Every structure is written in C-alpha cells, then in structure tokens.
Amino acid sequence: MCGITGIFSYHYASTSVKREELRLIRDQMAARGPDGKGEWFSQDGRVGLGHRRLAIIDLSDAGAQPMSNEDGSVVLVYNGEIYNYRELRAELEGQGVKFFSHSDTEVILRLYETMGDSLCSKLRGMFAFGLWDAKKNALLLARGPCGIKPLYYANDGWTFRFASQVKALLKSPAVSKDPEPAGVVGFFLLGSVPEPFTLYQEIRALPAGSFMWVDSCGPAQTQKYFNFNEAYWAGAERYRTTPVENIKEVIWQALRESVQAHLTADVPVGLFLSSGIDSTLLLALAATLSTEPMRTITLAFDEYRDTSQDEAPLAAKTAAHYGAQHSTYRLTRNEFNDDLPKVFEAMDQPTIDGINTYFISKAAKARDLKVALSGIGGDELLGGYSSFSIIPKWRKIAFIPALVPFSGEIFRGLFDAFLGPVGIFHPKFSGLLKFGGTTSGAYFLKRGLYMPWELKKFLSRDIFENGLERLNLTRRLKSSLVPSPKSDFARVSILESQWYLRNQLLRDTDWASMAHSLEVRTPYVDATLFKQLAPLFALMKPRENKAWITDSFKADLPAEVLQRKKTGFTVPMPVWLHERTNAKPLSSRQSQLWARTWARSVGQEMAV
Amino acid sequence: MTDAFGGHGGIAQYNRDFLTALSGIEEVSDIVVLPRLAAEKNFRVPEKITQLKPVFHPVIYGFRALWLALTRGPFDLIFCGHVYMSFLAGIVSGITGKPYWLQIYGIEAWQRQKRLNVYFSERASQILSISRFSRRKFLSWATLDPERVKILPATADMSRFVPGAKSKLLLQRWGLEGCQVILTVSRLDSSERYKGHSLIIKTMPSLIKKFKKLRYVISGNGNDKKCLEQLASQLGVEKEVIFLGEVDEALKPELYRLADVFVMPSKKEGFGIVYLEAMASGIPVIAGNKDGSVDPLRDGENGRLVNPDDPREIVAAIEDQLSGAKNETIATSKFAFCNFKNHLLRILKLNFPERFACNEKLYA
Numbered sequence: 001m002c003g004i005t006g007i008f009s010y011h012y013a014s015t016s017v018k019r020e021e022l023r024l025i026r027d028q029m030a031a032r033g034p035d036g037k038g039e040w041f042s043q044d045g046r047v048g049l050g051h052r053r054l055a056i057i058d059l060s061d062a063g064a065q066p067m068s069n070e071d072g073s074v075v076l077v078y079n080g081e082i083y084n085y086r087e088l089r090a091e092l093e094g095q096g097v098k099f100f101s102h103s104d105t106e107v108i109l110r111l112y113e114t115m116g117d118s119l120c121s122k123l124r125g126m127f128a129f130g131l132w133d134a135k136k137n138a139l140l141l142a143r144g145p146c147g148i149k150p151l152y153y154a155n156d157g158w159t160f161r162f163a164s165q166v167k168a169l170l171k172s173p174a175v176s177k178d179p180e181p182a183g184v185v186g187f188f189l190l191g192s193v194p195e196p197f198t199l200y201q202e203i204r205a206l207p208a209g210s211f212m213w214v215d216s217c218g219p220a221q222t223q224k225y226f227n228f229n230e231a232y233w234a235g236a237e238r239y240r241t242t243p244v245e246n247i248k249e250v251i252w253q254a255l256r257e258s259v260q261a262h263l264t265a266d267v268p269v270g271l272f273l274s275s276g277i278d279s280t281l282l283l284a285l286a287a288t289l290s291t292e293p294m295r296t297i298t299l300a301f302d303e304y305r306d307t308s309q310d311e312a313p314l315a316a317k318t319a320a321h322y323g324a325q326h327s328t329y330r331l332t333r334n335e336f337n338d339d340l341p342k343v344f345e346a347m348d349q350p351t352i353d354g355i356n357t358y359f360i361s362k363a364a365k366a367r368d369l370k371v372a373l374s375g376i377g378g379d380e381l382l383g384g385y386s387s388f389s390i391i392p393k394w395r396k397i398a399f400i401p402a403l404v405p406f407s408g409e410i411f412r413g414l415f416d417a418f419l420g421p422v423g424i425f426h427p428k429f430s431g432l433l434k435f436g437g438t439t440s441g442a443y444f445l446k447r448g449l450y451m452p453w454e455l456k457k458f459l460s461r462d463i464f465e466n467g468l469e470r471l472n473l474t475r476r477l478k479s480s481l482v483p484s485p486k487s488d489f490a491r492v493s494i495l496e497s498q499w500y501l502r503n504q505l506l507r508d509t510d511w512a513s514m515a516h517s518l519e520v521r522t523p524y525v526d527a528t529l530f531k532q533l534a535p536l537f538a539l540m541k542p543r544e545n546k547a548w549i550t551d552s553f554k555a556d557l558p559a560e561v562l563q564r565k566k567t568g569f570t571v572p573m574p575v576w577l578h579e580r581t582n583a584k585p586l587s588s589r590q591s592q593l594w595a596r597t598w599a600r601s602v603g604q605e606m607a608v
Numbered sequence: 609m610t611d612a613f614g615g616h617g618g619i620a621q622y623n624r625d626f627l628t629a630l631s632g633i634e635e636v637s638d639i640v641v642l643p644r645l646a647a648e649k650n651f652r653v654p655e656k657i658t659q660l661k662p663v664f665h666p667v668i669y670g671f672r673a674l675w676l677a678l679t680r681g682p683f684d685l686i687f688c689g690h691v692y693m694s695f696l697a698g699i700v701s702g703i704t705g706k707p708y709w710l711q712i713y714g715i716e717a718w719q720r721q722k723r724l725n726v727y728f729s730e731r732a733s734q735i736l737s738i739s740r741f742s743r744r745k746f747l748s749w750a751t752l753d754p755e756r757v758k759i760l761p762a763t764a765d766m767s768r769f770v771p772g773a774k775s776k777l778l779l780q781r782w783g784l785e786g787c788q789v790i791l792t793v794s795r796l797d798s799s800e801r802y803k804g805h806s807l808i809i810k811t812m813p814s815l816i817k818k819f820k821k822l823r824y825v826i827s828g829n830g831n832d833k834k835c836l837e838q839l840a841s842q843l844g845v846e847k848e849v850i851f852l853g854e855v856d857e858a859l860k861p862e863l864y865r866l867a868d869v870f871v872m873p874s875k876k877e878g879f880g881i882v883y884l885e886a887m888a889s890g891i892p893v894i895a896g897n898k899d900g901s902v903d904p905l906r907d908g909e910n911g912r913l914v915n916p917d918d919p920r921e922i923v924a925a926i927e928d929q930l931s932g933a934k935n936e937t938i939a940t941s942k943f944a945f946c947n948f949k950n951h952l953l954r955i956l957k958l959n960f961p962e963r964f965a966c967n968e969k970l971y972a
Binding site: 011012013014015155156157158174176178201202204216217218219220221466469470472 | 758759909942951
C-alpha cells in the first residue's frame with residue numbers, strides 16, 4: 001500500500017514539471033508509505049512520477065518505485081496489492097519474460113509490456129496506478145474494479161496531475177481550489193462525496209473499474225473495463241439447475257479462495273474481528289488457511305462494558321475458538337477527544353463515517369501489524385443490510401401514488417405542515433412519494449442524510465442550486481442500474497456497492513487506515529469473488545443467501561455468533577461528540593438526527 | 609463567428625489565426641465563414657476560405673447561417689465562434705446532423721449563460737478554450753465531461769514581432785527621446801476598466817520621483833480616454849502620460865520595441881495576445897495573476913505576474929524592470945503558429961480519427 005503521484009505537462013505551452021511541486025504532493029502522503037520514497041523525471045522534464053512506499057511484498061529495494069523497465073520506456077507507480085501476481089508471473093515467465101524482482105509491481109509492468117492497457121482485467125486485487133509509456137508519449141491511469149484504492153486527478157488544460165489523495169493534490173499551488181458545488185451538495189445528501197466529484201471543481205476521481213489515457217491532447221475519455229451490473233445480468237442461468245448441495249460448495253469455495261488470495265503477503269496479516277458473522281466467517285476461513293495463528297483485534301468501548309452492546313466478550317470467545325492471538329482495544333472518551341483533530345487531518349474528503357476504522361487501525365498499528373483483513377463489503381455482497389428488504393417494500397407502497405402528478409410535492413407539503421412539527425418522524429419521510437416510487441429513489445431515501453430541499457436552509461443559494469443541477473443525483477442513481485439486474489436483491493446490492501460501499505466505506509477505510517500506515521484488505525470486496533457469486537445471489541430472495549452462508553458454515557461457526565441478532569455497530573461517539581459542546585445529555589430526537597449534526601460539524605471542519 | 613478577416617481586436621485576431629491554420633491542413637478542403645462584423649472592407653483571405661458578407665442582425669444571421677448549412681454543404685463541421693451563438697450552432701448541428709465545435713475566449717464565457725445557451729454549449733462535441741482560466745470558468749457553469757474542453761492558446765506572428773532597436777523616428781514623433789517607456793496596448797473602453805490603466809497612472813507620481821525621464825505610453829482608443837486624461841492631469845502627470853490613440857497595425861512591432869516594460873495589470877483577460885506580442889518583441893511584461901494572463905506569461909516563466917489589486921506590488925515590479933537590464937530572450941516560441949497549427953491538427957484527429965488517420969505530419 002502506498003501513495004502515488006505524477007505530473008504530466010502534456011500541452012505544448014505548459015511549463016516543465018517542477019520537482020519541488022511533485023515532492024510536496026508526494027510527501028503529503030508520507031503516512032501512506034513510511035518505508036521509502038522515490039521519484040522519477042523524464043529527460044525532457046515533461047513528466048514526473050513520485051511514490052511513497054509501504055513495503056508488504058518483496059521488501060527489498062528491488063521492489064522500490066517508480067519502477068521502470070530496462071530501456072526506461074515504461075515507468076510505473078502503483079498503489080495496492082495484486083493477489084494473483086504469482087500466477088501471472090508464472091504465466092509471463094512461461095512466455096519467456098524475465099523478471100528482476102519478486103514484487104507484484106513488476107508483474108504489472110511486464111504485463112503492460114505484453115498486453116497493453118487490457119492488463120487491468122487480468123489483475124485480481126486492489127490497485128491504482130499511473131504508467132508512463134515513453135514510446136506512446138502517453139500516461140495510463142487505472143483503478144481497480146471495486147474502487148478500493150483511490151485515485152484522483154486534476155487537469156487544468158495544460159498539465160495533468162494525479163495522486164492517491166485529494167489533500168495531496170491540494171498541496172500543489174497550481175491546482176485550483178475553486179469549489180465543486182456538486183461535491184458539497186453530494187456530501188450533505190449522502191454523507192460522503194460521490195465520485196467522480198470531490199469538493200473541488202478541478203479535482204476528480206478516476207471512476208472504479210476504469211482506465212484513462214493522457215497524451216499531448218490531454219486526458220481522453222475514461223474507458224470502463226469492469227461492470228458490476230453485467231455480472232448480475234449475465235450468468236444467472238447457469239445456477240438455476242444447480243443442486244442445492246453444489247451451490248453451497250460453490251459459495252464456500254469462492255469465499256475460501258478469496259480469503260486465501262487476501263492472505264498473500266511477506267508480513268503478518270491481522271484481522272478486524274467484531275461479533276458479527278462477516279468477520280467471524282473470515283476468521284474461520286483464514287484460520288484454516290494461514291500457517292501462523294491469526295492475530296485478531298476488536299474495538300470496544302468502556303461505556304458499553306457489561307452491556308449487550310459490548311462486542312468484546314463474544315469476539316474474544318470467537319477468537320479463542322479459532323486459536324487466534326486476540327486483543328481488545330478499549331477506546332476511552334479522552335483518547336477520542338485527543339485524537340479528533342488528527343482524525344480531521346487524516347480525513348481526505350468530508351464523510352460522516354470512518355472514525356471506527358481510524359481507531360481500530362491505530363490499534364492494529366500498535367500491535368505492529370502492517371496488514372489486516374476487514375469484513376466490510378460482506379453486507380453488500382451477502383445482503384446483510386435491512387435495505388435489501390425495506391427498499392422493495394417502500395417501492396411497492398409508493399409506486400402507484402408517485403405516478404400521480406405532483407403527489408411528491410403535495411405529500412411533502414402535508415408532511416411539513418402536519419407530521420414534521422410533531423417530531424416523531426425522520427424529516428426524510430417527507431420525500432416518500434417524491435423518491436420512494438423507484439428502486440434508486442427509495443435507495444436514496446434509505447441512505448440519504450438530508451432531502452434536497454432541506455439544504456437551502458444552510459447552504460448558499462449558488463452552491464445549493466448549482467450543486468443539485470450538476471450532481472443530478474436522481475439521474476446518476478438511475479444510471480447506476482443500467483443495465484438493470486433482474487432481481488430486487490441484485491438492484492439493491494448494486495446500489496449499495498456502487499454508492500455506500502464505494503464512496504463511504506471503502507474511501508473511509510483507505511484514509512483511516514493509511515493514517516496509521518496500515519493496509520486493510522477486504523476479501524468480500526473482490527471482483528473475482530463477485531463474478532462467481534453475484535449471478536447466484538441474483539436468483540435469491542433478500543436475506544436468503546445470508547442464511548445459505550450460515551447454513552454452510554453452521555458446523556464450524558460458534559453458536560452464539562449465529563444466534564446474535566444483528567444490531568448494527570453502535571458506538572458511543574455521538575454522545576461523546578455531543579457532550580464536547582453541550583451541557584445537556586443527548587436527547588432521543590437528537591440521537592435520531594445525530595448523523596446530520598455530525599455532517600454539519602464535519603462540513604465546518606473541512607471548510608465545506 | 610463574430611468577426612475574423614477585416615475585424616479588429618483579440619477575438620478577430622484569434623479567429624483569423626484559427627482559420628488560417630485550418631486552411632493550411634491538407635485534408636481540409638473548404639471553409640465558409642459567416643461573420644457578424646467586418647470593420648475593414650479590404651482584406652485578403654488564405655486559400656480555401658470564403659468569407660461572406662457580414663450579417664449583423666441576429667435573427668437574419670440565424671436564418672442565413674441555417675440556409676447556408678443546408679444549401680452550401682454538405683459540411684463536416686460547424687464551428688461556433690461565440691458562446692452566445694451556441695443556441696444557433698446547436699440548432700444547425702441538430703438539423704444537419706453534423707458535430708459542432710464551440711470556441712470560448714474570455715469574459716463572455718465566464719458567467720453562466722441563459723438556459724438555452726447552457727443546454728447547447730454542453731452539447732458541443734468539442735470545446736476549445738483560449739486559456740486555462742476561461743476553461744475553468746466555463747466548466748463552473750457547464751456540466752459536461754471536462755475532458756471535452758481542450759485548450760488552443762492564442763498565437764502571435766513571431767516573424768513580425770521581433771526584438772530590435774527603438775525607432776528613432778517614432779521616438780521623435782512621440783517625444784520619447786532619452787526616456788524610459790512603460791507601455792500598454794489595449795482599447796480604452798469604460799466597460800473594460802479592469803485592464804488597469806488608471807492603476808498605472810496613479811503610480812506615476814511616485815515612479816517619476818525615482819525615474820526622472822519616465823513616460824507612460826497608452827496605445828488605443830475608446831470612450832474612457834477622456835477620463836484617463838483627466839486623471840493624469842489631476843495627478844499632475846499629464847506630461848508623463850502619453851495617449852497615442854489608435855496606432856496603425858503596421859506600426860505595432862515598432863511601437864512595442866519603444867517600450868522598456870509592457871504593463872497591463874488586468875483582471876479580466878481571456879488570454880491577452882498583446883502580452884505575447886510584447887514578449888516576442890523582447891519587451892519584459894508585467895501582468896495580473898488573476899485571469900487568463902497567466903497563460904501567455906506561462907505562470908511567470910515568461911514575465912512577471914502581480915496581484916492586480918495591490919498597487920504596491922505593481923510599483924515594485926515596474927521599478928524592478930526599469931532598474932534591471934532588458935532581457936531580449938523571452939521564450940515565446942512555445943506560442944509559435946506552427947505549434948498552434950499542429951495542436952489543432954491533433955484535436956481534429958481526435959474528433960475525426962478516420963479522416964486524419966494518415967496525417968502524421970508536423971507543420972513547421
């Protein structure tokens with residue numbers, strides 16, 4: 001895991017790359033790569049690449065970056081992990097390709113030499129890279145299929161700059177800080193900034209599962225090489241006639257294979273353990289696959305000690321069950337308050353989540369871990385969220401009334417006049433008929449933070465109006481369902497994966513773990529696993545697949561984990577944050593709307 | 609487009625360069641230009657270009673353009689030389705089924721347009737901006753894939769504007785013998801006060817204390833001239849500030865060479881071709897850092913950028929230039945016409961890959 005950056009003065013009128021500027025951007029990402037730094041500049045001064053290294057595979061200097069081939073015609077900076085690099089290497093060696101290191105970086109380099117930009121679909125893992133091809137006089141930028149690793153770029157029309165973090169790009173005096181209203185509005189609507197937007201007009205995210213060429217004419221249109229929808233769309237038929245026993249075997253094999261792949265490293269791999277099924281399942285699989293005992297970590301809070309909300313006892317039992325070296329990290333209010341400024345410093349873009357990951361990563365780092373597995377993505381893949389059952393229900397209720405012209409506006413008016421002031425319903429309820437009639441709209445209703453019309457209360461008119469228009473959230477949500485998968489389960493899974501998981505969970509995991517130089521791996525977020533299981537899950541009813549999984553592992557999982565009702569991960573942070581500035585305790589209404597209050601504070605801290 | 613051959617000002621100059629470059633590309637066979645204005649009647653156009661009589665009335669212009677597109681074609685590309693006309697270009701493009709390109713220059717494209725113009729601007733297949741600043745401003749209201757907006761910076765005739773000795777004749781004519789000269793070349797329009805003439809006039813009293821034989825020469829005409837003259841006399845520098853009025857185009861190269869420093873601390877330049885002409889003439893340039901001016905000055909590599917809102921910074925920059933030695937090797941070759949033309953060819957290739965596939969040429 002690393003931090004990467006590059007500057008390409010592609011336009012004939014642009015000035016040469018300034019070394020100092022590249023270093024400024026690169027070293028802003030020092031926490032992403034404390035083990036080394038590197039830079040490379042083309043002879044004509046038009047291209048510069050920079051790298052901060054966190055060494056995990058091939059710890060020697062041979063794995064250092066920027067890495068170039070023998071004649072210097074291809075130079076690469078890359079951030080991520082390729083789990084099938086050994087297989088790919090063997091394949092290439094079979095074709096006579098010679099290697100000088102044992103790193104996965106070189107595998108990407110050689111693969112590019114062999115097959116050009118179609119290499120992306122061969123890679124299993126999480127990645128983002130920038131590759132300079134001197135013969136083509138062009139730069140290739142690519143990002144992994146699930147968007148686990150971030151990649152941002154800023155193009156001013158003369159010069160193209162990219163980096164792993166928005167805040168790194170902001171270090172460059174040449175990158176415009178003009179605000180992007182769509183990013184601001186998107187944050188308040190959803191709780192995280194939806195890609196490709198950032199808070200800045202000039203800085204954009206390279207969309208997950210795509211690559212982009214930049215030549216002397218500047219960036220060309222991004223090209224998509226992986227589409228989740230197609231995986232759901234195609235291939236479901238092959239499972240229709242598969243016997244039940246075989247399906248269980250398919251699921252088990254696919255998960256096992258993914259966990260095995262994610263254990264690939266030249267350093268010990270730990271695991272974030274909660275008392276839920278997803279992380280327990282990971283441990284169950286990892287324990288059988290790892291030669292060493294797994295090192296597990298649980299985040300717990302003193303406030304919850306001896307209550308049903310305390311995850312620590314069950315997690316410790318589970319760990320003992322699998323013979324793991326377990327540790328519980330108890331976060332105190334004082335530590336939380338002390339670290340809060342550092343959290344904001346590490347937060348790359350505003351988000352209402354990520355604090356848990358920040359502290360559990362801190363705990364992992366304190367136990368000398370460089371790599372840890374996390375169960376995030378399990379709920380999106382396996383249908384663990386309540387959204388899988390609620391969204392189709394809402395849609396059924398709202399579908400017909402929403403067809404009546406202006407019903408959305410009338411309902412909203414009535415709600416604001418009568419139900420809103422009562423204070424029992426969440427203000428989002430006013431959008432029931434406006435959005436609830438479609439799957440994508442109902443998804444926004446479920447995941448949204450504010451309704452669009454609420455934003456004008458605290459955003460300037462310019463940002464509010466311009467932002468809503470530029471973001472065009474309804475259209476964007478709809479278009480993420482094209483081609484539309486055939487089942488409700490698949491539709492919700494797609495929306496959860498492409499919005500909440502990508503823009504919130506994965507991005508937060510990245511900055512929060514990188515702040516402690518920890519690489520977090522997510523075996524449930526894996527394109528290969530997804531391709532294997534998505535068509536199967538597409539056939540299932542909500543929650544049915546989770547039951548399948550549990551059934552498959554019943555014999556092996558601790559009974560208490562299976563019996564534990566899913567409560568959602570609760571944290572005392574709202575109370576802590578509230579009590580930092582308020583003498584009165586958090587009321588139940590304030591607690592209901594806490595995410596909104598928090599979003600406003602984050603907005604202020606991040607100068608939104 | 610608004611104007612090209614026979615037109616005055618920066619936009620007309622840019623359009624002429626664009627059309628000339630286009631006509632010089634082998635694969636391009638016919639270019640028909642319908643301007644709204646042409647100040648001069650006698651002008652020469654390069655081969656392959658037909659410039660029709662100007663039509664000023666917007667409605668008649670619209671019908672004329674549509675009629676032309678339907679009867680005189682078939683054309684492969686519609687070029688729209690002003691964002692205000694994007695509505696018309698979009699309609700013509702829709703009816704003929706041919707793509708259209710939109711050119712943006714400066715201030716006209718910085719503010720959000722009327723709804724229809726926004727709609728049609730966002731539908732141009734290619735947008736060309738004269739500078740990074742204009743591109744950024746355009747993208748602040750136009751919602752489209754930003755990569756569709758490319759930059760084709762203005763160019764200057766580097767064979768005409770060359771360094772050289774001051775013309776004795778002109779020094780005599782304008783009474784500048786033995787003087788150090790600050791020069792600004794631009795229109796003097798009351799709507800364009802952002803160019804900063806008054807700022808420089810206001811610095812003159814302090815500058816002449818240090819530089820005894822200093823003159824501020826203003827070339828250009830407009831309805832703000834009287835105001836500026838008044839200001840100069842109020843400050844007691846009417847002798848030191850010289851208004852030349854409109855200087856003949858043929859004298860321009862010599863005019864630049866008279867200067868010791870070219871100053872225009874403007875706040876609203878799309879690009880500022882005059883900076884390029886001054887630099888090509890070997891004259892050090894001082895410009896504002898808040899608009900498209902940073903492009904010809906290449907972020908300060910080709911000249912000095914100052915905060916146009918800070919008079920002290922402007923004075924300090926002028927003093928530095930007047931005290932230092934004149935640098936005659938300013939790297940303006942980046943903006944040479946051949947680079948302009950080659951970049952245009954690249955953009956054409958991007959848009960019409962089959963038509964231009966065989967053209968591997970680089971124009972010299």
